Amino acid sequence: MTSRLTDAISAYKSAANPFESVGKTSETEGNGTDFASVLKDAAKVAVGDAKSAEKASMSAIAGKADIREVVAAVANAEMTLETVVNVRDKVINAYNEILRMPI
Numbered sequence: 001m002t003s004r005l006t007d008a009i010s011a012y013k014s015a016a017n018p019f020e021s022v023g024k025t026s027e028t029e030g031n032g033t034d035f036a037s038v039l040k041d042a043a044k045v046a047v048g049d050a051k052s053a054e055k056a057s058m059s060a061i062a063g064k065a066d067i068r069e070v071v072a073a074v075a076n077a078e079m080t081l082e083t084v085v086n087v088r089d090k091v092i093n094a095y096n097e098i099l100r101m102p103i
Contacts, residue, residue, distance in 0.1 A: 053077035
């Protein structure tokens, strides 16, 4: 029961701030992070969430996992994917705006 509570707390923390650890390792010029490394780390988070959802689904199929764990893992992966898609859309919109700027 304690491990489920700990898992729930960590899942809530990661859901509240999915990019908490993004960019902390690659400081450049002492002021911030490199945008490419932020995107790379965000993609790693998304892939990790998708893999954990897949593992939970496989465990449920084998009868080793509770359906609530599967639903939580899939919901977390879905939220992360939606965040990545929204960031991608914002980057594309910003790029298009830059292309439309007069020189």
